[in-house]
Amino acid sequence: MRKVERQSHLRQLINNTNIERQDDFVRLLAQKHIEVTQATISRDIKEMQLVKVPTAGGGYHYSFPPKKQMDSEKKMRRTLRDAFISMNAQDNMVVINVHPGNGPALATLISQTNDESLFATIGDDATVLSICKTKAATHEFMNKMTNLLAD
């Protein structure tokens, strides 16, 4: 099925680029040799419950569903609190040590956060490694994690 694959591209595009209108999706997918029309994108957006958010700067951009965003952050906080042992950063990477068994879950949750500044996140049994796109993002990411633990 082509739809599932395309929709995951949509998620990726939202993370990595600033999508201002549906035709942006069409254009960028075309570059990946996925040819679809605006009609299809509109349906995908409805199905995925993406929203067009007016931005502070006076423009618009598509984003992930508000409720799911909140939910996954809540879950992440719970897991973090439950399993957290320690966190360290080096360059643009952050390592989070957790109690055995919790790595994969936390890694998945971090990924689902759809944080634009993250390059990748992987987790084994007791370790989660997040690679940020920039060093600045690394600090932001650590702050975010710290805040979740503290809030």
Added chain:
Amino acid sequence: MRKVERQSHLRQLINNTNIERQDDFVRLLAQKHIEVTQATISRDIKEMQLVKVPTAGGGYHYSFPPKKQMDSEKKMRRTLRDAFISMNAQDNMVVINVHPGNGPALATLISQTNDESLFATIGDDATVLSICKTKAATHEFMNKMTNLLAD
């Protein structure tokens, strides 16, 4: 100035009714003897950063800005944790007792949550009273508070 007033009506309408498109705003404002056109609503929406959210049921409805929603929930959790003493319900009302001085802040935060099921919330120095629209909503509201405390 007329705009500020109108925009607060918009907030109210989002809370109390299911707004599917901008013309719904126009129509409902007209009933309140506020005559505006769709163009103005579009500008308000941009300014207030409201979003049109695809719903699970296959429709659409306008809602509050996702980020502000998250932020105010976080603040609420912090304040709750800080100040919470006890909570009790009777009929469709919920009373939250807090440490002296925290009532007004918590009441404001609860109001800002824009919970559709709330009729009103007021807070004095150490007490917050939330009146829900229905008895069912009362339970939901208590659950929500409990979860914020527990999460």
Added chain:
DNA sequence: TGTGAATAGGAATTCAAG
């Protein structure tokens, strides 16, 4: 500035069709 009227522009749906 803030607004309405008109219009352009973007998004959702209908209507085949695979």
Added chain:
DNA sequence: CTTGAATTCCTATTCACA
């Protein structure tokens, strides 16, 4: 059940004006 083309519907902007 998924899609594209065409169309309708909805939203944003332009332009004139208070």
